[in-house]
Amino acid sequence: MTIERDLQQWLQANLSTSPQLSVGFGDDAAVLRQAADNGTVVTTDLLTDGVDFLLDEVDPRLVGHKALGVNLSDLAAMASRPVVAFVSLALPRDGTAGLSCLELAIELYRGMLPLADRYELVIAGGDTNTWDAPLVISITVLGETTEHGPLTRSGGQSGDLLLATGTFGGSILGRHLRVEPRVSEALLLHDQYELHAGIDVSDGLSLDTARLAAASGVGAQIDLSAIPIADAACRLSEQDKKSSRDHALGDGEDFELILAVPPAEAERILRDQPLELPIAGIGELVDMPGLWGLDLAGQRVPLDPQGYQHRGNA
């Protein structure tokens, strides 16, 4: 059983360190120094072969990228800065097609490292295991709030406009693996504008919007003609006859941000377009609890929150 030792050697040669880590790899636990005024933000996601990815069909680097990316997307939803990650693996003992167990582990890390480096995130520890079953990756990321505090799901108010970054739908065609967490975008918006609430779309635009509204004690109305639809949603629609809008509403794993913003401030964001990707108005928070659609005729219709009922800090 030398995989852990071999992997540790590889990690020590390939991982960055950080002045925030006073004790890193090789002890019983890691110790972080932290800025006194900032809250510590913690998120964790566990991904399994067969559910979150198909190891037989995809590059393990993409699997590593996704596993870290979904955690960073949660930090983006809190408008918090990533600091340090802990990676635990349950590796299939015999590896996977063409890769030994150790090679698989290294490929997973090779998928994580560029994403970690982009945010100056340090991988500071974890737990490496082998077993006679499929791959499991469990990552915990610690971040810190900025001087503006955390952006929560619960701060929305009736009348807030709902803004969305990017486009939605069809992520199963590839984007669900190539997660682009909106960390920088969230930090910029939280710094320069007044935001009331935020969530990342992991399970579905309609379901996650309904969650933000419910956490804020209000309802949400989505303008169905205003949803930014991804090209992938259109391509998928041609295959399965479901409308591209329904794909956009329910597919999930877009990892875009939904923000609740006071109206004047929202207008300013829409006018400024301060991000490198488009940000669009997709609806508003309303007094009437529940999820509502504004259809093409301008009528309010009840909307069934659709998406994958699985993720989140449960």
Added chain:
Amino acid sequence: MTIERDLQQWLQANLSTSPQLSVGFGDDAAVLRQAADNGTVVTTDLLTDGVDFLLDEVDPRLVGHKALGVNLSDLAAMASRPVVAFVSLALPRDGTAGLSCLELAIELYRGMLPLADRYELVIAGGDTNTWDAPLVISITVLGETTEHGPLTRSGGQSGDLLLATGTFGGSILGRHLRVEPRVSEALLLHDQYELHAGIDVSDGLSLDTARLAAASGVGAQIDLSAIPIADAACRLSEQDKKSSRDHALGDGEDFELILAVPPAEAERILRDQPLELPIAGIGELVDMPGLWGLDLAGQRVPLDPQGYQHRGNA
């Protein structure tokens, strides 16, 4: 797929909250307030069915207890206070003998909660998944250092005496599940005495002692006649003809503490016996690198570090 929602309801009714949590369950991440002067200590362990426990044969509450206990034992090794835990599960979709998937999850938590309550540890989030494979539990615990700072593996010096809490060997007969993390013991000793280094015995007395010595840049000599041998090691020895001392040296999962302590201070601890369980001198750190045994004739003999090469903050 309502298991996550059902489990969340159960958790919200059964989990404690903490003034240190400014955002808890139900958002994208948890947010902690922290005392400014204390370092944040992070440890994570992933346990799998078939390796760390056999779900077919044991009470799932014991599995939950063990999964949290091994993390707390890592915090004990750092002489740090537990604060908050994050629990991620990959649950077999069809549950296990006699228990549905949801019932299994609740039994796991029922095993964790008494241990969490004992240390005023709050379970503040996690990620619940189902899949078509055996149970995986991945827990990350955040703690805080005391005003004495963290106790590391690397502070030992040649001439330090090696002290051990409790007894060793035969944990497979039951103790490996009934983990008793030495958190209170470590905090008391770190507060009242000068300790140089510490480690918890997860993989084996000899292997973990060798790790402490190597991290400190010295060697270790274990007095083979002084090892406190557990009753279970004797019982196991009767079954398999391996000596009870060899069981004590190599079995692992005792979750006792090995401490490197300056000689005068060590003598004071041995005289005071300040814990509710015995603490014994089992050897010393020496200049000569490597692991050595002092045999019954008083001769120094090379000792092969034995144990399970698997755990630790890799």
